[in-house]
Amino acid sequence: MIEFKLPDIGEGTAEGEIVKWLVSAGEAVKEHQAVVEVMTDKATVEVPAPADGTITKLLAGEGDIVPVGDVIFHLDSAGGGAPVAESEPSAPSTHEPAPAVAPALVATATTSVATTTTSKVLAVPSARRVARELGVDLETVAGSGRNGVIRRADVEASVSGTGGVSTVPRPAAVSEQRIPFRGVRRKVAEAMTRSAQTAVHFTIVEEVDVTELVRVRQKAKALGAQQDIKVTFMPFIMKAVASGLMKFPMLNGHLDEAAGEIVLPGTVNLGIATDTPNGLIVPVIPGVESKGLLQLAAELGDLADRTRKGQARPDELRGSTFSITNAGNIGGTLATPIINFPDIAILGVHRIVRRPGVVDTPDGEVIEVRQYMNFSCSVDHRLADGADAARFVAHLRETLEEPGLLTLLLALKIDSMESFS
């Protein structure tokens, strides 16, 4: 009997997460057959069987984080011999070994019981992951890859119904779903918990009249289109944020608790919360204060696109000094965004609404149809105070209500920005 220890799959990895078992206890395997999918800091890989034999026991559950060197399964390489010792108190009940039946019986059982044979379905790992996340049974998906291998797109198509896949329509909410809590979802959870439990959040909300910005952006959009650059409102907001942060640097940076120092980097690296098929990811655009609007638009488009495709480089996913989340354009009037820890603050951007507004004209005050956008700014009160945040959002309002000022800011050097009011 082989006690299979989780190997060091990369150079110096300490632990791995059991993502998915590709075989069940009692199943016969061939040498080099993939047994389990393991995710480490570096990669998600399939770990193969070290010899022909029967898997007698799985010693870790899906989602468990296992240190390198721990035994994760037992393999009876003698070909059907002695069952493993019964005393395994730590093993979860769902991973009990199957009775040590003859190999022929095992084979029959695994082919006749359809619900337990997901391991027989050929699918690439990303397809398996997406299927888990979307609650798709891989057995119902037709694979378009070589030898009928299911690709990720097949799984996604089976849900959206766009593929030529004959799937039985899923009845709505018939039974309780249990979604494994791991991967990106768990990473997001850990980050949010740390932020919410560490930073002392307060949120300030500002209403901005963006009627003029809407007009300017419309023109910028046409200008950008000539260069194949998609110009959204984000570059304007980023520019306003960057100038605000240069002016009120206490909101831009992080707390180095170990050193007992607040770190103010003097440059603005904006984390942009991005909704991806894998969950919330925050890519970072560095040096926003010194970049032009079109350049920001181009970088943002490229980075967001690659992040959604899972192609952002690791160094593009860290180093933010402040973050922006714009899920508010989907819905909602206000929010209390959670800070992208260890940043000091975060800005929530909301959708534009048309409302009547009071406008000063040479003929006095008149009521006009105006366009408004709300901004919700959450700040870590340990590091900055309400007055800092209020001045910052007021600066956002001033610059975004008169976007002409943005072009002025673009031309200004950082030190002279100090004198801008």
Added chain:
Amino acid sequence: MTEMLTMFKADGSAPDFNGALDEKALIHCYRTMLMVRAFDDICMKLQRSGRIGFSIPNKGVEATQVGAASALRATDFLFPSYRDFGMALHHGAKPVDMMHNMFGNASDSARGRQMSVHFSFTDPVRFFSISSPIGTHLPHAVGAAYAAQALGKDDVSLASFGDGGTSSAGFHSALNLAGVWKAPVIFLCQNNGWAISLPASGQTASDGYAIKAKAYGMPGVTVDGNDLLAVNQAVSDAAKRARGGEGPTLIEAYTYRMGGHSTSDDPTKYVPAEELEEWAKKDPVLRMQRFLDKSGLWDETLEEKLLTECADEVAQAAKVAEATPGPTLETIFSDVYETLPLHLRRQGEQAFELAERKGGADAGGGAFPL
């Protein structure tokens, strides 16, 4: 980029091929490429199950390795990078001897004192120990070439390295002196697109790598690295120049690493999927196969036979190597001094005494040997 030498046409024909390799040699080249893949394949699985610590895949660059080796004699000096073992296989190195190195056992030519994939052979091929540090072996190749020149022998040295290697200090030292001395050396730069995760675009501001030869006073040639016949031709020409006293050549083989840098790397984090798809169409093994097919040298039966032979041989090699015991404790102290100095003899005695009391050392349980 300098104009690129290519032999294979899209339909698999090679009208410019001068017949430098006969039918037997062509099939041998093809078989060697398949053997490289088979060896890679099993090593990946052995590594993922913790039976060996580390491996480096070669998928995509086989034609450069084998094409270069096929243009040289087994008695020439090869100074390989860590993605070059196809050169040794081509000249008769045995997969089982390589597998001994993968397991670091007592039969490993380095007795387990090297990292996995760091093969070295003196027989049947002069294949210097693969070195992990980048570019350090280039000056060695020049030294060996200079020695051959001084001894009046017509041996040629070949140093193989990646695009990343051109940024090393060794690259400059080696090319500079080779140019000055007119040393019989071939510099084979395998521009495979990536230096681990750094794309070629981040490596140099010059127009390709072959052009750098100009600064060192030697010819620079760009060759389609996924075209075995073209690589053979380029290296043959360079070897002829070297043996004729005309000095060194820099060859840039334009190729592509279709897998990770190593078993510790996840290329999906940085390689655009479209780029990989584009290069998969230019897979060097498929292009060679198409040529052999067009020449009437290939059919499904041959393919099946070669694949089975290769898979069986590497599987058998793995079995033998895994069952071979690890190196003895003595090897820590052997093979450096003819007579062991006193201080090392004392250390050795202490180590043996300790081993006697405590039993054998822990094999490491699959941990990476660092």
